[in-house]
Amino acid sequence: MAEIEPIADTVTSYFYALLFLRHPALRALFPAAMDTQRDRLFKALLTAATHADDPVTLTTYLTHLGRGHRKYGTRPEHYPAVGEALIGALARYAPSTWGPGAEAAWVAAYTTISQIMIDAATEDELRAPAWWQAEVVAHDMRTKDIAVVTVRPDQPYPFLAGQYTALETPWWPRVWRHYSFASAPRSDGLLSFHVKAVPAGWVSNALVHRARPGDVVRLGPPAGSMTVDHTTDNGLLCLGGGTGIAPIKALVEDVVQHGRHRSVDVFYGARSNNDLYDFDTMMRLQQSHPWLSVRPVVDDGPGGLPGGLPEAVREYGAWHTHDVYLSGPPGMIRRGVDTLLGMGVPSRRIRHDSIEGLVGATT
Ligand SMILES: NC(=O)C1=CN([C@@H]2O[C@H](COP(=O)(O)OP(=O)(O)OC[C@H]3O[C@@H](n4cnc5c(N)ncnc54)[C@H](O)[C@@H]3O)[C@@H](O)[C@H]2O)C=CC1
Numbered sequence: 001m002a003e004i005e006p007i008a009d010t011v012t013s014y015f016y017a018l019l020f021l022r023h024p025a026l027r028a029l030f031p032a033a034m035d036t037q038r039d040r041l042f043k044a045l046l047t048a049a050t051h052a053d054d055p056v057t058l059t060t061y062l063t064h065l066g067r068g069h070r071k072y073g074t075r076p077e078h079y080p081a082v083g084e085a086l087i088g089a090l091a092r093y094a095p096s097t098w099g100p101g102a103e104a105a106w107v108a109a110y111t112t113i114s115q116i117m118i119d120a121a122t123e124d125e126l127r128a129p130a131w132w133q134a135e136v137v138a139h140d141m142r143t144k145d146i147a148v149v150t151v152r153p154d155q156p157y158p159f160l161a162g163q164y165t166a167l168e169t170p171w172w173p174r175v176w177r178h179y180s181f182a183s184a185p186r187s188d189g190l191l192s193f194h195v196k197a198v199p200a201g202w203v204s205n206a207l208v209h210r211a212r213p214g215d216v217v218r219l220g221p222p223a224g225s226m227t228v229d230h231t232t233d234n235g236l237l238c239l240g241g242g243t244g245i246a247p248i249k250a251l252v253e254d255v256v257q258h259g260r261h262r263s264v265d266v267f268y269g270a271r272s273n274n275d276l277y278d279f280d281t282m283m284r285l286q287q288s289h290p291w292l293s294v295r296p297v298v299d300d301g302p303g304g305l306p307g308g309l310p311e312a313v314r315e316y317g318a319w320h321t322h323d324v325y326l327s328g329p330p331g332m333i334r335r336g337v338d339t340l341l342g343m344g345v346p347s348r349r350i351r352h353d354s355i356e357g358l359v360g361a362t363t
Pocket of ligand 1: 179180181193196241242246247268269270275299310329333335
């Protein structure tokens with residue numbers, strides 16, 4: 001991995017060239033433009049390699065990855081083809097470490113990885129569809145580039161507040177992006193997402209500027225472990241930056257639904273007042289629930305707190321007995337986690353989605 005990491009782009013391009021040359025039929029499983037896909041393959045390999053000596057984390061990760069691959073139409077017989085192309089690319093681009101020993105080790109590692117993924121997919125087939133079709137039933141523009149999109153899945157969609165899913169639009173086939181559920185599970189089964197159109201973001205621009213009621217999107221299975229721990233009475237400290245407020249709102253609704261009222265402190269960060277697009281909803285929740293406190297933190301305006309979201313949280317207190325949830329841009333999460341650790345909050349009490357998953361959510 002160390003040898004190929006600096007030339008990851010070249011190695012993955014060569015890998016896909018080998019794969020599609022030897023197995024042209026597999027090209028149809030991938031999006032037309034492969035740029036993000038190339039990064040994803042390498043990041044997945046890197047994640048698997050990083051956790052090679054930690055079987056519990058590795059198996060959890062690969063199980064999720066295997067299930068998630070069902071929506072792409074991946075079949076067990078595809079795995080050996082990928083393995084051959086991988087070995088071919090590594091043999092070519094890791095010349096100083098390659099040899100019979102390295103080859104045997106990679107074959108063993110890939111066999112284990114693919115078997116865990118295949119088993120997870122097979123087991124998942126018994127209880128869940130590979131994907132859900134979902135019809136857009138409401139589309140609400142909140143700012144010139146942020147929309148709240150509400151969909152009705154064609155079958156029941158079980159998930160937990162704080163989780164996210166992968167979403168594919170009809171306009172960009174096989175291009176999937178992650179979005180968090182913006183509400184806790186609802187009795188009417190509807191799901192909503194907060195989407196910001198970002199520059200060069202195909203899926204986000206389509207969802208914000210093109211999608212209308214009646215359009216049908218596809219959803220993958222729910223994922224993510226940023227969920228409320230209902231076994232404790234600890235207070236909740238939630239940091240939501242920009243559209244990262246979506247899963248935080250879901251967590252607050254989850255506490256409401258669960259009925260055991262714990263103190264919940266939400267810090268809602270935005271670049272400007274205008275970007276606080278869900279402020280009214282959060283205020284309504286605060287008015288109905290005395291245990292909830294919502295504080296806006298605006299970078300450049302009156303009414304907010306100076307010094308950015310992490311600094312505002314520091315200013316407001318001692319949070320070391322709270323469970324902490326962070327959701328927003330990767331930089332906000334990194335600085336937020338550093339600030340909280342620096343204040344003595346134990347890392348086991350801090351939850352957020354993987355920075356890698358969030359990178360996928362931005363386009
Ligand atoms: N749409 C969704 O469901 C979800 C989105 N996200 C992620 O949230 C992000 C939202 O993006 P935008 O709305 O454009 O947010 P933004 O760029 O407007 O920033 C929102 C807040 O985060 C703060 N912030 C940004 N970078 C920071 C840094 N380096 N250090 C400290 N604070 C920082 C800002 O000051 C602001 O308060 C995206 O990265 C998205 O992937 C996360 C979870 C769910």
